[in-house]
Amino acid sequence: MYLKHLSLENFRLITRLDMNMPRRLLLFVGGNAQGKTTILEAIYYLATFTNALSAADRQCINLLTAEQNPAVTRIQAQFEKDGKDHDIEVRLIMETVNGNTPRFRKEILMDGVKTKAHKAVGFFNAVIYLPQMARLLEGGPDERRRYLNFALTQSDAHYATHLSRYSKTLKQRNALLKRLQESGGNHTQLVYWDQLLVKHGSYLLQARFQAVKEIEKIAIQVHQKLTHGAETIQLKYQPALSDLNDEKVASLFAQEADSFQHDYQLLLEQKRVREIQRGMCLYGPHRDELLLFANGLDLSKYGSRGQIRTAILTLKLSEMLWLKQKTGSWPVLLLDEIYAELDAQRRDDLANYLLETDQTIITTTDTAQFSEEFLSATKICEVSQGVVKSR
Numbered sequence: 001m002y003l004k005h006l007s008l009e010n011f012r013l014i015t016r017l018d019m020n021m022p023r024r025l026l027l028f029v030g031g032n033a034q035g036k037t038t039i040l041e042a043i044y045y046l047a048t049f050t051n052a053l054s055a056a057d058r059q060c061i062n063l064l065t066a067e068q069n070p071a072v073t074r075i076q077a078q079f080e081k082d083g084k085d086h087d088i089e090v091r092l093i094m095e096t097v098n099g100n101t102p103r104f105r106k107e108i109l110m111d112g113v114k115t116k117a118h119k120a121v122g123f124f125n126a127v128i129y130l131p132q133m134a135r136l137l138e139g140g141p142d143e144r145r146r147y148l149n150f151a152l153t154q155s156d157a158h159y160a161t162h163l164s165r166y167s168k169t170l171k172q173r174n175a176l177l178k179r180l181q182e183s184g185g186n187h188t189q190l191v192y193w194d195q196l197l198v199k200h201g202s203y204l205l206q207a208r209f210q211a212v213k214e215i216e217k218i219a220i221q222v223h224q225k226l227t228h229g230a231e232t233i234q235l236k237y238q239p240a241l242s243d244l245n246d247e248k249v250a251s252l253f254a255q256e257a258d259s260f261q262h263d264y265q266l267l268l269e270q271k272r273v274r275e276i277q278r279g280m281c282l283y284g285p286h287r288d289e290l291l292l293f294a295n296g297l298d299l300s301k302y303g304s305r306g307q308i309r310t311a312i313l314t315l316k317l318s319e320m321l322w323l324k325q326k327t328g329s330w331p332v333l334l335l336d337e338i339y340a341e342l343d344a345q346r347r348d349d350l351a352n353y354l355l356e357t358d359q360t361i362i363t364t365t366d367t368a369q370f371s372e373e374f375l376s377a378t379k380i381c382e383v384s385q386g387v388v389k390s391r
C-alpha cells in the first residue's frame with residue numbers, strides 16, 4: 001500500500017500541509033527542528049492511532065491551536081491498498097466545557113465513517129524506525145511488548161480488541177487483589193475476573209508466541225545479510241506465566257486454544273495465594289518478555305551500540321516483511337535519520353530492501369549520505385519551519 005495524498009492541520013509545529021505523495025521513495029530534507037520527524041509521526045498515527053514515541057496525544061496538538069476551544073488537530077490521507085483507493089482521518093480534539101478541565105478525545109474516520117480505534121487498526125499499515133528506538137533493546141520489557149503489540153494489532157483483526165479488553169480486566173482484577181490483600185475477604189470474587197483474564201490473555205499469548213516464531217524466521221535471514229554472516233539473531237518469547245523450561249513452554253503454547261486456556265486457568269489458581277499476598281496480577285502477557293540474542297548473547301544486557309542499532313534495523317525490516325506476509329500488502333516504511341547511523345555497507349544493504357517496498361519515506365539533514373543512484377530514484381522535498389517544498 002502507499003499514500004497518495006497527505007493533509008495535516010495543527011499537528012505539532014505544522015499548521016497546514018497538503019501534499020501529493022509519490023510512490024516508492026520520498027526523502028524529506030531539512031535542518032534540525034524543522035518538522036521532518038513530525039511528518040513521519042503523523043503518518044504513523046494513521047496506522048496505530050497512537051504516538052510512536054509513547055508521548056501523550058495532546059502534545060501533538062499545535063501549541064497555538066491548543067489555546068482555542070475546541071482545539072482540533074487533523075491528520076488525513078488517501079492511500080491505495082490492493083488496487084483500491086481509501087481515505088483515513090484522525091482528529092485529536094481538546095475541548096473545555098463550562099470552565100472544567102479540558103477533555104481530550106480522538107475521532108477516527110475510515111472512508112468517511114466514524115470507527116473505534118480497535119476496529120480501525122490494520123486498515124492502513126506502517127512500520128516506523130526512529131533513532132530513539134534503541135530503547136527497544138536498552139529499555140525495559142514494556143518497550144518490547146509494545147513492539148509486538150504494534151505489529152500484531154496491524155496484522156490481526158482481533159488482537160486489538162483482546163488487548164483492550166485484557167487491559168480493562170487487568171485493572172479490575174488488580175483493584176480486587178489489592179482489596180483482598182488489604183482487607184481479606186472471599187477469594188471466589190476472583191473467579192469471574194480470572195475467566196475474562198484467561199480468555200483475552202490466552203489470545204494475546206498465543207498470537208504473540210506464534211508471531212515471534214514467524215518474525216524470528218525472517219529476522220535470521222535479514223540479520224545474516226546485514227551483518228554479512230557474522231551474527232545469528234534469536235528471538236525468544238519468555239512468558240511470566242510459568243517457571244517451565246523452553247521445551248515445556250513451546251508445547252504449552254502449541255496447544256489448541258481450549259486446552260491452553262484450561263492450563264492457563266490452572267496456573268492462575270496455583271498462584272492465587274501469591275497474587276493476593278502481593279495485591280497485584282503477577283502472571284500474564286502484561287509481564288512477559290521478548291528476548292533478543294546475537295550469537296547467543298542477550299543484546300539488552302551485552303549488546304554494543306552498533307550491534308543494538310543493527311538488531312533494531314533487523315527487527316523493523318522483519319516487522320515489515322512479516323506484515324507483508326500476513327496481510328498481502330507492503331506497509332508504508334517510515335525511516336527517521338537512519339542513514340546517519342549506518343556504515344556504507346549497511347546503507348547499500350538497506351537500499352536493496354527499500355527498492356522492494358511500495359513506499360518508503362525517509363528523513364535526513366544531509367543528502368550527502370545518499371548515493372547518486374539512490375537520489376536519482378527518489379523524490380526530494382525540503383522541510384523548513386513546518387512547510388514542505390518540492391526540490
Ligand SMILES: Nc1ncnc2c1ncn2[C@@H]1O[C@H](COP(=O)(O)OP(=O)(O)OP(=O)(O)O)[C@@H](O)[C@H]1O
Nearest residue numbers: 012013031032033034035036037038059061062063
Ligand atoms: N505541539 C507542538 N506545537 C508546536 N510546535 C511543536 C509541538 N510539538 C513539537 N513542536 C516543535 O516542533 C519542532 C520539532 O520538529 P521535528 O522533531 O519534526 O524536527 P526535525 O526536523 O525532525 O528535527 P531534527 O533534525 O532535530 O530531528 C521542535 O522545534 C518542537 O519544539
Ligand SMILES: [Mg+2]
Nearest residue numbers: 036037038336
Ligand atoms: Mg527529527
